[in-house]
Amino acid sequence: xxxxxxxxxxxxxxxxxxxxxxxxxxxxxxxxxxxxxxxxxxxxxxxxxxxxxxxxxxxxxxxxxxxxxxxxxxxxxxxxxxxxxxxxxxxxxxxxxxxxxxxxxxxxxxxxxxxxxxxxxxxxxxxxxxxxxxxxxxxxxxxxxxxxxxxxxxxxxxxxxxxxxxxxxxxxxxxxxxxxxxxxxxxxxxxxxxxxxxxxxxxxxxxxxxxxxxxxxxxxxxxxxxxxxxxxxxxxxxxxxxxxxxxxxxxxxxxxxxxxxxxxxxxxxxxxxxxxxxxxxxxxxx
Amino acid sequence: xxxxxxxxxxxxxxxxxxxxxxxxxxxxxxxxxxxxxxxxxxxxxxxxxxxxxxxxxxxxxxxxxxxxxxxxxxxxxxxxxxxxxxxxxxxxxxxxxxxxxxxxxxxxxxxxxxxxxxxxxxxxxxxxxxxxxxxxxxxxxxxxxxxxxxxxxxxxxxxxxxxxxxxxxxxxxxxxxxxxxxxxxxxxxxxxxxxxxxxxxxxxxxxxxxxxxxxxxxxxxxxxxxxxxxxxxxxxxxxxxxxxxxxxxxxxxxxxxxxxxxxxxxxxxxxxxxxxxxxxxxxx
Numbered sequence: 001x002x003x004x005x006x007x008x009x010x011x012x013x014x015x016x017x018x019x020x021x022x023x024x025x026x027x028x029x030x031x032x033x034x035x036x037x038x039x040x041x042x043x044x045x046x047x048x049x050x051x052x053x054x055x056x057x058x059x060x061x062x063x064x065x066x067x068x069x070x071x072x073x074x075x076x077x078x079x080x081x082x083x084x085x086x087x088x089x090x091x092x093x094x095x096x097x098x099x100x101x102x103x104x105x106x107x108x109x110x111x112x113x114x115x116x117x118x119x120x121x122x123x124x125x126x127x128x129x130x131x132x133x134x135x136x137x138x139x140x141x142x143x144x145x146x147x148x149x150x151x152x153x154x155x156x157x158x159x160x161x162x163x164x165x166x167x168x169x170x171x172x173x174x175x176x177x178x179x180x181x182x183x184x185x186x187x188x189x190x191x192x193x194x195x196x197x198x199x200x201x202x203x204x205x206x207x208x209x210x211x212x213x214x215x216x217x218x219x220x221x222x223x224x225x226x227x228x229x230x231x232x233x234x235x236x237x238x239x240x241x242x243x244x245x246x247x248x249x250x251x252x253x254x255x256x257x258x259x260x261x262x263x264x265x266x267x268x269x270x271x272x273x274x275x276x277x278x279x280x281x282x283x284x285x286x
Numbered sequence: 287x288x289x290x291x292x293x294x295x296x297x298x299x300x301x302x303x304x305x306x307x308x309x310x311x312x313x314x315x316x317x318x319x320x321x322x323x324x325x326x327x328x329x330x331x332x333x334x335x336x337x338x339x340x341x342x343x344x345x346x347x348x349x350x351x352x353x354x355x356x357x358x359x360x361x362x363x364x365x366x367x368x369x370x371x372x373x374x375x376x377x378x379x380x381x382x383x384x385x386x387x388x389x390x391x392x393x394x395x396x397x398x399x400x401x402x403x404x405x406x407x408x409x410x411x412x413x414x415x416x417x418x419x420x421x422x423x424x425x426x427x428x429x430x431x432x433x434x435x436x437x438x439x440x441x442x443x444x445x446x447x448x449x450x451x452x453x454x455x456x457x458x459x460x461x462x463x464x465x466x467x468x469x470x471x472x473x474x475x476x477x478x479x480x481x482x483x484x485x486x487x488x489x490x491x492x493x494x495x496x497x498x499x500x501x502x503x504x505x506x507x508x509x510x511x512x513x514x515x516x517x518x519x520x521x522x523x524x525x526x527x528x529x530x531x532x533x534x535x536x537x538x539x540x541x542x543x544x545x546x547x548x549x550x551x552x553x554x555x556x557x558x559x560x561x562x563x564x565x566x567x568x569x570x
Contacts, residue, residue: 007484008484009385009390009484009485009488010386010390010392012382013382013383013385013386013390014386014390014392016378016379016382016383017379017382017383017386017398017402018398020379020383020451020452020455021398021401021402024417024448024449024451024452025401025404025405025408025452026401027420028413028416028417028419028420029408029412029416031416031419031420031423032412032415032416032419032420035419083308086301086304086305086308087304087305087308090301090305094301105559105560106309106312107312108559109555109556109559110312110313110316112509112555112556112558112559113316113513113548113551113552113555114512114513114515114528114529114532114551115513115515115529116513116515116529116532116533116536117316117319117532117548117551117552118315118316119536120315120319120532120536120540120544120548121314121315121316121318121319121548122315123536123540124315124318124319124322124330124331124540124545125314125315125318129329129331130331131318131322131331131332134331134332134333135332161311161312161315164312183291184291187291214407215406218406218407218409219409221409222409222410222411222412222516223516224411224515224516224519225515225516225533228537229533229536229537239409239411239516242411242415243411243519246415246418246520247520252419255415256415256419259411259412259415259416262409262411262412263408263409263412266407266408266409267407270407
């Protein structure tokens with residue numbers, strides 16, 4: 001029992017951390033759960049009830065948005081991986097080492113800028129009076145400008161764009177630890193590009209792929225700006241449903257239920273991802 | 287495939303083309319935003335109507351540049367203040383947490399460590415609404431039981447600071463922990479043998495060693511706070527931060543003033559990125 005001594009340094013370090021985690025993480029989320037289990041009855045008093053969750057399953061618009069958001073997030077995560085892997089491989093293995101710092105800075109720079117600015121950039125590029133339309137019309141490829149914003153393709157592109165960095169950094173760091181001689185050996189033994197990719201590079205990069213995917217998935221699922229500004233106006237993202245309940249309808253109980261469901265979904269998929277690849281969260285975040 | 291292996295010409299050029307297209311994709315929105323900040327037109331769109339810096343400097347009806355745009359200047363100032371307090375708080379608490387998890391031993395340590403990582407997997411929107419709900423609950427409780435109205439519990443400046451602090455501290459903790467892991471504890475023992483107390487050791491030796499990581503953590507904290515949107519959205523009161531303010535304007539149509547602000551942000555962060563590269567080179 002005497003293994004742990006309550007020393008002064010321990011108290012000094014423990015107190016702020018406990019305050020932070022309990023006051024700002026644990027208690028607010030317990031409150032979220034409690035709020036989601038209450039509803040206003042006819043006389044306007046709060047009573048315990050599951051009706052917020054029943055609403056969710058009975059109204060197709062709610063659960064369809066939920067399923068749509070989840071499936072699109074998985075798709076965005078996969079696309080981000082496919083788009084980023086060649087770049088990560090190029091920077092860590094193909095490009096001359098002296099360009100490494102330069103390429104990394106170039107890769108990271110856009111993500112230091114606020115997401116708002118990046119989305120705005122896409123808006124002025126793609127909208128009906130936008131730059132891309134102007135160029136296409138002036139070289140004669142289009143007769144008249146077309147609206148390229150407010151559809152799912154643009155939204156997915158925007159989400160992939162926003163997420164690329166969070167996939168690229170873990171991939172680059174894990175590919176740098178891959179021994180070149182393994183690839184050389186496979187090549188000498190007659191392996192082609194695809195078997196090197198699937199038998200050597202991807203298995204080795206798995207920890208990086210998992211940690212990148214978790215971050216990308218979580219950020220995509222919880223994104224509000226990109227679906228709101230680039231996506232279609234009649235197909236909502238689930239975070240927009242939450243926002244509508246909180247800010248527009250002022251139904252905080254319903255909004256809490258949605259929030260809690262989103263939290264459960266994101267935790268569940270992350271947990272599944274970790275289980276399937278037999279990794280630990282504490283390992284992945286490093 | 288790699289530098290040391292022979293490749294066909296088509297493969298090499300195809301690969302380079304892909305990388306080129308990727309970087310074009312990466313920079314196109316930013317470059318276009320910057321260029322159109324200098325277009326002498328009422329709308330941020332082509333055709334090019336000549337170079338002007340009026341979207342920064344003008345102050346006349348119909349055209350107010352960013353340097354005279356009180357609303358946007360205010361929101362930039364609010365964002366700076368929020369980021370300042372978030373940086374101070376999260377750097378202090380994050381460093382404490384790094385010491386706690388790397389150097390101390392206590393019951394339920396793995397559970398608390400897991401809890402510390404949780405903000406990484408909680409979507410920002412959820413964190414925002416939870417903190418909004420909880421502060422509202424606390425506010426109602428204080429009001430009903432003691433009749434005190436606590437401004438802190440209403441959406442506003444300090445709630446934004448706390449909301450951002452809640453997840454940014456985790457990032458600082460991870461950055462500082464990574465360096466603390468490399469610390470040679472024999473140095474601490476040597477100092478203790480020479481008569482230093484625990485806090486003297488931390489102050490004179492460990493913190494000196496951690497300094498680059500603490501500075502890096504603070505820089506990340508400042509940046510993350512300055513550009514945070516998701517958590518802030520639900521906690522913001524009448525004083526809007528810059529990303530929220532930009533969002534409200536972009537939603538209702540845009541003027542080249544937004545391009546001018548974006549230009550300043552892009553130039554500012556690029557300079558920070560280059561400075562960061564320079565200093566990290568110097569440390570190696």
